[in-house]
Amino acid sequence: MSLLSALSIVCGLMLHVAFSALNSHYCVPRKTVPYQNELKLFREDGIFNYSTMLMRDDLGVLLLGAREAVYALDINDVSVRKAAVYWRVTEEKQRECTYKGKHAEVECRNYIRTLHRMNDTTMYVCGTNAFSPTCDYMTFVGGQLRLQGKPEEGKGKCPFDPFQRYSSLMVGNDLYSATSINFLGSEPVVLRSSNLALRTEFKSSWLSEPNFVYMDFMGESFDSSDGDDDKVYLFFSENAMEYDFYSKVAVSRVARVCKGDMGGQRTLQRKWTSFLKARLDCSLPEPSLPPVVQDVFLLKHEDWRKSVFYAVFAPQSSLSQVSAVCAYSVSAIREIFNEGKFKTPVAVETSHVKWVMYTGEVPVPRPGACINDVARKMGMNRSLDLPDKTLQFIRDRPLMDEAVRPLTGRPLLIKRGALLTRIVVDSTLALDGQKYAVMFIGTDNGYIQKAVNYDGEMFIIEELQLHENPEPINILQLSSTKGQLYAGSESGAVQMPVSNCGRYDTCVDCVLARDPYCAWDFSSERCSSVQSLTRSSDTAVQSLKEGDVSRCPQPDPVAAVELTLVPENNIHLPCQLHSNLAQVLWHFSEQTLHSNHKYYIHSGGLLIMSATESDAGLYTCDSVEQINGRTYNRTAAVYRLQLYSDPGVGGNTTPGNEVTNSFDSANTATPEPGPDDTGEDPPTPENLNDTGRVTRLEVAVALLSLLCLSLMGVMLYIWLRGRWKCCRFAPVLQNASERENGKQQSCEYMHIQNRSSDIKMLGPESVRPCAANNNHHTAVDFKGNGEHHFTPMANISSLDGLGYINDESEI
Ligand SMILES: *[C@@H]1O[C@H](CO)[C@@H](O)[C@H](O)[C@H]1NC(C)=O
Ligand SMILES: *[C@@H]1O[C@H](CO)[C@@H](O)[C@H](O)[C@H]1NC(C)=O
Ligand SMILES: *[C@@H]1O[C@H](CO)[C@@H](O)[C@H](O)[C@H]1NC(C)=O
Ligand SMILES: *[C@@H]1O[C@H](CO)[C@@H](O)[C@H](O)[C@H]1NC(C)=O
Numbered sequence: 001m002s003l004l005s006a007l008s009i010v011c012g013l014m015l016h017v018a019f020s021a022l023n024s025h026y027c028v029p030r031k032t033v034p035y036q037n038e039l040k041l042f043r044e045d046g047i048f049n050y051s052t053m054l055m056r057d058d059l060g061v062l063l064l065g066a067r068e069a070v071y072a073l074d075i076n077d078v079s080v081r082k083a084a085v086y087w088r089v090t091e092e093k094q095r096e097c098t099y100k101g102k103h104a105e106v107e108c109r110n111y112i113r114t115l116h117r118m119n120d121t122t123m124y125v126c127g128t129n130a131f132s133p134t135c136d137y138m139t140f141v142g143g144q145l146r147l148q149g150k151p152e153e154g155k156g157k158c159p160f161d162p163f164q165r166y167s168s169l170m171v172g173n174d175l176y177s178a179t180s181i182n183f184l185g186s187e188p189v190v191l192r193s194s195n196l197a198l199r200t201e202f203k204s205s206w207l208s209e210p211n212f213v214y215m216d217f218m219g220e221s222f223d224s225s226d227g228d229d230d231k232v233y234l235f236f237s238e239n240a241m242e243y244d245f246y247s248k249v250a251v252s253r254v255a256r257v258c259k260g261d262m263g264g265q266r267t268l269q270r271k272w273t274s275f276l277k278a279r280l281d282c283s284l285p286e287p288s289l290p291p292v293v294q295d296v297f298l299l300k301h302e303d304w305r306k307s308v309f310y311a312v313f314a315p316q317s318s319l320s321q322v323s324a325v326c327a328y329s330v331s332a333i334r335e336i337f338n339e340g341k342f343k344t345p346v347a348v349e350t351s352h353v354k355w356v357m358y359t360g361e362v363p364v365p366r367p368g369a370c371i372n373d374v375a376r377k378m379g380m381n382r383s384l385d386l387p388d389k390t391l392q393f394i395r396d397r398p399l400m401d402e403a404v405r406p407l408t409g410r411p412l413l414i415k416r417g418a419l420l421t422r423i424v425v426d427s428t429l430a431l432d433g434q435k436y437a438v439m440f441i442g443t444d445n446g447y448i449q450k451a452v453n454y455d456g457e458m459f460i461i462e463e464l465q466l467h468e469n470p471e472p473i474n475i476l477q478l479s480s481t482k483g484q485l486y487a488g489s490e491s492g493a494v495q496m497p498v499s500n501c502g503r504y505d506t507c508v509d510c511v512l513a514r515d516p517y518c519a520w521d522f523s524s525e526r527c528s529s530v531q532s533l534t535r536s537s538d539t540a541v542q543s544l545k546e547g548d549v550s551r552c553p554q555p556d557p558v559a560a561v562e563l564t565l566v567p568e569n570n571i572h573l574p575c576q577l578h579s580n581l582a583q584v585l586w587h588f589s590e591q592t593l594h595s596n597h598k599y600y601i602h603s604g605g606l607l608i609m610s611a612t613e614s615d616a617g618l619y620t621c622d623s624v625e626q627i628n629g630r631t632y633n634r635t636a637a638v639y640r641l642q643l644y645s646d647p648g649v650g651g652n653t654t655p656g657n658e659v660t661n662s663f664d665s666a667n668t669a670t671p672e673p674g675p676d677d678t679g680e681d682p683p684t685p686e687n688l689n690d691t692g693r694v695t696r697l698e699v700a701v702a703l704l705s706l707l708c709l710s711l712m713g714v715m716l717y718i719w720l721r722g723r724w725k726c727c728r729f730a731p732v733l734q735n736a737s738e739r740e741n742g743k744q745q746s747c748e749y750m751h752i753q754n755r756s757s758d759i760k761m762l763g764p765e766s767v768r769p770c771a772a773n774n775n776h777h778t779a780v781d782f783k784g785n786g787e788h789h790f791t792p793m794a795n796i797s798s799l800d801g802l803g804y805i806n807d808e809s810e811i
């Protein structure tokens, strides 16, 4: 027992040291909130793929579409199911689908993909229905969900393939949808199903193997100076036509159509006359293929011109792991479509076509424009009246020359690690009376990243684990009025509040969190939600951009924990930091400690190997956090080590319990993150006092010292390798002054992110299985949050004794 458990601890610590060396700030969420049971969760046995949502604040329900089921859940508590309706495929449909070569249990099922509000009581719902898309009306009356049982053809409204991304939108009674219209998924359309149905041309210049992600409506006719029309915006990615590459390259697009479009009379009959598209630019600092748009959220403003689309982008090649968020103002998109130049195809050689800027004369009315005052003055009240010249122009040239640039010229957030998949953005009023846009971003490993951009500084307030097992977040919805987020994934739907200020238990922690929803309330001495406070700077403090804690009361000095030192033993002093961005500094009698053959410093504490009499004295654990150029020091823990034989020892040393070994104590002494900086909840000394067993361990310790030496060699090697990778990504951060300015940028380049999941390495539950049954992957949980994509480490995760060392030394 002792040797193995000892080994796993030491291994864990050493790996940790290696990780810490690679740690870099600013890309790391300040706090990591691991999975908690108190999140409200909905799931039903046997039902999967909870991927469609419709918020009905008016009815007090969240409608949740899954595979072959629709639920009405209490909007205040999604674990409460108010009603359900099941819509299963018929055996016949399933047989037909299987016969066509599709997987019976996965593809030949009915995935609910469309849920739209028709009126107070009625919804429109579509499902893939075993590769035969079908729609129906559904009512929620008297607490009952009912399908009308009047199925309609769903072709073009809902995809055939449940794995295909698509988007749709109900405007009035017109359904706008962007999906494939055929079984093979090879004929993409943007369709309006209405009395006057319209769709896109089947031309690759219009849509080329698109992946549709998002649609929204913009009431641009309101208060319009030129009699403009309302629009529907569509976001998607498709094969680039404007780049000269040998292989296919995907680009991100925004397209739009006019609500009043009726198609052309001869040219573009029953087709959009207002379909325009432009490339979305979201450039990453490192050279890479353009990232691909994954999801979009429209942050609406009372003045529609100030509304902003927030888009998440993920890399198109698995070589890169950098995701980003870029924001685009409606005005910027409009400007490109209303005034920008067009691209035009030019034949080079015989078969090849190149797209270049069109410099010739543009017909009037402007191609792709909605019917506005200019057209009306020319006697054209409907798109049907548009001249062929305008229509032919737009039929052949739907692409704008210029790309839409992001709001601030650069991404709002760049993150390495788990891919960003979904986004919602909440606008919240902070204590200073300003509104801040808070981004909630779902990842493909089941986390929500809560991030803000303070004047160009990227800051991730916290990351929250929504699911016990990593699974991608497939849909994310926000109820701003309720202050709740709803996230759907394969196994269930989870509800979480936009903030949980109670998580910050001191003024310093509350202010340093820089969470716009939270402020420290002096009267109640709690970190409270800004909404609940009377908005006054006298009674509460918040410092979002600066992270200035000077108004916080001085924290009480941390009381020293008295511990007994028994020579020759290993001693673990726990110290839990409050922030992933903080660095730990250990001091022993005026001297700063560093990890070496004697000390191992990790995020969970300090391990003193083979203590001697000279190790007696005062140890302090300081947390040093840099926020916006300022340094915050605070003492997180203090220990006084006293020799066992010392007669002056403060009473609680009982020389008797020399049975357990010190490594067990190291195991169990790692506390949960707690309010330790006030000293009110120090690590329990009982776990630490039993450092007196020398007997059996002496041999083990001697062995370990040897092991450690070899491990350190390996670590150094790995660290150097990691280092090199880091540098490769950080060509810009070469000199010190740039490093100063480029702090927020350093995020992007970070190769590996140190997380509090490191703590898992030392947690008793993760160490024990390793000791007990040589279980390979339990000792060190690199995958805790999927951020540790660190290839050289990959085969180290099996720490089954010495085998690991042999493996690595072969490199
Ligand atoms: C709601 O819409 C449905 C379908 O269009 C219609 O049949 C029903 O009469 C409408 N109900 C109300 C109350 O307007
Ligand atoms: C639905 O969930 C099941 C079970 O997790 C999974 O195997 C399947 O791939 C999912 N289907 C889609 C379309 O995501
Ligand atoms: C267009 O509308 C205006 C006013 O609504 C009307 O006077 C005019 O005759 C219409 N023109 C055509 C061609 O329909
Ligand atoms: C924080 O601690 C470091 C190291 O002990 C020290 O150099 C620095 O002056 C301290 N800063 C503050 C603000 O106390």
Ligand SMILES: *[C@@H]1O[C@H](CO)[C@@H](O)[C@H](O)[C@H]1NC(C)=O
Pocket: 651, 652, 653, 654, 657, 685, 686, 687, 689, 690
């Ligand atoms: C040492 O630990 C034992 C049990 O683990 C406990 O009863 C005792 O009070 C502890 N002594 C000190 C000095 O904490």
